[in-house]
Amino acid sequence: MINEKTLNALIALLLLAVPLIAWFLDEPFIITLATKVAILALAAVGLNLALGYGGLVSLGHATFFGLGGYSMGILASHAQTYTPLLESPFVLEGTNSMPVIWLTAIVISGLVAFIVGLLSLRTAGVYFIMVTLAFGQMFYYFAISWPAYGGEDGLSIYVRNGFPGLNTLDPIQFFAICYVLLMLVIFFMARLNSASFGLALNAARQNSERVQTVGISPFKLQLVAFTISGAVTGLSGALYADLNRFISPTMFSWQTSGEIMVFIILGGVARLFGPVAGAAIFISLEHVLGGLSEYWHIYLGAVLLLVVLFAKGGLIGSVFRKSVSHG
Amino acid sequence: MSTILLIEQLLNGIQFGVMLFLMAAGLTLIFGVMGLINLAHGSLYMIGAFAAASVATLTGSFVLAILASVVAAALFGAIVEFSIMRRLYERDHLDQVLATFALILIFSEGTRWMFGSFPLYLDVPEMLSGTVLLPGGIHYSRYRLAIIVIGLLVGVGLYLLISKTRIGMRIRAGENDREMIGALGIDISKLYTSVFALGAGLAGLAGALVGAIQSVQVGMGEPVLILAFVVIVIGGIGSIKGAFIGALLVGVTDTLGRVLLPIAFGSFMETSQAASVGSSLSSMLIYLLMAVVLLFKPSGLFGRTQS
Numbered sequence: 001m002i003n004e005k006t007l008n009a010l011i012a013l014l015l016l017a018v019p020l021i022a023w024f025l026d027e028p029f030i031i032t033l034a035t036k037v038a039i040l041a042l043a044a045v046g047l048n049l050a051l052g053y054g055g056l057v058s059l060g061h062a063t064f065f066g067l068g069g070y071s072m073g074i075l076a077s078h079a080q081t082y083t084p085l086l087e088s089p090f091v092l093e094g095t096n097s098m099p100v101i102w103l104t105a106i107v108i109s110g111l112v113a114f115i116v117g118l119l120s121l122r123t124a125g126v127y128f129i130m131v132t133l134a135f136g137q138m139f140y141y142f143a144i145s146w147p148a149y150g151g152e153d154g155l156s157i158y159v160r161n162g163f164p165g166l167n168t169l170d171p172i173q174f175f176a177i178c179y180v181l182l183m184l185v186i187f188f189m190a191r192l193n194s195a196s197f198g199l200a201l202n203a204a205r206q207n208s209e210r211v212q213t214v215g216i217s218p219f220k221l222q223l224v225a226f227t228i229s230g231a232v233t234g235l236s237g238a239l240y241a242d243l244n245r246f247i248s249p250t251m252f253s254w255q256t257s258g259e260i261m262v263f264i265i266l267g268g269v270a271r272l273f274g275p276v277a278g279a280a281i282f283i284s285l286e287h288v289l290g291g292l293s294e295y296w297h298i299y300l301g302a303v304l305l306l307v308v309l310f311a312k313g314g315l316i317g318s319v320f321r322k323s324v325s326h327g
Numbered sequence: 328m329s330t331i332l333l334i335e336q337l338l339n340g341i342q343f344g345v346m347l348f349l350m351a352a353g354l355t356l357i358f359g360v361m362g363l364i365n366l367a368h369g370s371l372y373m374i375g376a377f378a379a380a381s382v383a384t385l386t387g388s389f390v391l392a393i394l395a396s397v398v399a400a401a402l403f404g405a406i407v408e409f410s411i412m413r414r415l416y417e418r419d420h421l422d423q424v425l426a427t428f429a430l431i432l433i434f435s436e437g438t439r440w441m442f443g444s445f446p447l448y449l450d451v452p453e454m455l456s457g458t459v460l461l462p463g464g465i466h467y468s469r470y471r472l473a474i475i476v477i478g479l480l481v482g483v484g485l486y487l488l489i490s491k492t493r494i495g496m497r498i499r500a501g502e503n504d505r506e507m508i509g510a511l512g513i514d515i516s517k518l519y520t521s522v523f524a525l526g527a528g529l530a531g532l533a534g535a536l537v538g539a540i541q542s543v544q545v546g547m548g549e550p551v552l553i554l555a556f557v558v559i560v561i562g563g564i565g566s567i568k569g570a571f572i573g574a575l576l577v578g579v580t581d582t583l584g585r586v587l588l589p590i591a592f593g594s595f596m597e598t599s600q601a602a603s604v605g606s607s608l609s610s611m612l613i614y615l616l617m618a619v620v621l622l623f624k625p626s627g628l629f630g631r632t633q634s
């Protein structure tokens with residue numbers, strides 16, 4: 001019997017080994033698939049802080065995923081056409097630089113997550129699920145009806161943005177960027193969870209009254225968690241936009257929120273590497289089932305249903321049989 | 328803008344609201360009685376619309392088509408409750424969200440597999456086509472007026488069912504205390520199956536009624552589902568009255584916003600820019616409405632205070 005740390009290390013190594021082998025075999029498609037796993041896992045790692053550790057069942061994380069994507073799309077499209085974003089009161093130019101785009105994505109989605117959290121954390125339970133869902137829809141419809149950046153059709157960015165010293169158009173180099181970011185964020189999450197903030201957040205999920213009694217405000221804890229969670233998912237959205245070199249309102253759609261949630265539940269709620277395992281399973285299923293049948297969503301639905309009904313706790317949860325209560 | 332056009336849009340808003348009520352009533356009933364959050368409610372709406380379109384093509388009868396929509400959706404609802412949902416009542420909301428998300432995938436792809444990706448059309452019956460002349464010289468679509476009447480009748484019927492009948496009494500008891508009704512010797516699983524089928528039937532009816540205005544296609548249920556969620560969050564979860572008021576509020580706000588906002592912005596902006604800003608903002612209007620309601624009443628207009 002292995003412990004969870006060993007399994008986590010195995011998952012991390014596997015996600016690194018598959019694209020490296022594909023690189024030697026000259027299979028760029030597999031590298032791209034692995035990159036997609038790393039990026040979507042990052043979105044789910046973000047949501048897992050709110051949903052898994054915080055017990056906040058947000059069905060609106062597509063909001064932040066989309067905001068990250070549109071941060072990239074807006075900045076890069078202005079750099080592409082050499083038109084400034086803003087001329088007064090000061091000139092704001094577009095940019096092709098990944099680090100600047102990431103920072104913008106993190107700040108903007110974090111800020112919006114703070115505001116959405118401020119409003120929706122007034123509610124709880126099923127209200128919270130629906131309110132976050134509705135906020136996502138608000139951005140979805142805004143993106144659809146806003147013609148400046150493509151409206152319903154979305155927007156293509158013809159050249160992938162740059163990172164100093166690397167050729168981001170080379171699949172394996174772009175994978176390396178996404179993988180390193182994912183590992184950094186997971187490391188940060190691990191530290192956060194063992195710090196007093198993480199312990200208090202966990203306590204607030206399990207018994208909000210007790211936390212209040214010792215003088216800690218569960219609302220503040222949850223708001224901070226929700227904000228960080230949104231910011232991480234926003235970063236992932238910016239990377240996803242760079243992977244496809246395309247943004248569209250679909251990034252904001254509630255199906256996107258649902259899928260990010262599915263990654264976590266497949267892998268294991270409130271498990272450090274649950275989102276990574278879940279995203280890897282989901283993308284592989286999508287790929288394999290998609291090759292089998294045109295109507296592969298039926299099988300995907302059936303697999304998900306079986307997981308909810310019979311494999312409670314997801315992959316990592318069913319390996320260790322230690323359930324984590326949530327939502 | 329003329330008063331006649333405004334009244335016409337107001338009626339459109341009410342028609343939209345009444346249709347949302349049919350969706351929201353079932354959703355909130357299922358949540359109120361069983362504590363179940365059902366994302367697949369939109370799929371039942373879609374099933375109703377497809378059943379109506381197929382029966383209308385086969386028989387040419389609109390009445391039969393409407394009946395088929397209610398029966399098919401209720402039947403699917405009962406099957407889903409019986410085979411899957413009843414395993415999830417004791418689970419937390421997260422599991423319910425995931426399971427019903429999976430059901431959406433299965434239903435949507437299943438429908439695509441059976442009917443293909445092209446939309447079907449359901450014709451407005453001869454009897455209800457054209458317009459009626461309302462007092463004040465307003466010509467209004469006879470069919471839309473019929474939807475308003477049907478919706479209001481269903482609303483009254485639902486009110487009578489819940490407040491005056493034995494099954495309604497059990498439903499109300501189920502909302503308040505689940506263990507108690509079991510202890511009183513009422514067959515809870517039968518009650519749950521019938522409530523689920525009732526909610527599903529209402530969604531199916533809504534799908535069929537709207538199917539004649541729009542087209543019948545895969546994925547038509549999801550946007551309506553989200554709006555129904557907004558409605559019950561505004562109205563207060565579990566409250567049929569809240570669902571009714573919330574639905575009218577959302578229907579009228581959305582419809583009038585789409586007409587009035589571009590005009591309002593046009594008074595101080597260029598026309599093309601005003602149209603674009605106006606339409607972007609109007610598509611967000613009901614979500615803003617929801618946010619404002621929640622700021623003042625976190626459990627909705629008619630919701631019970633949360634514990």
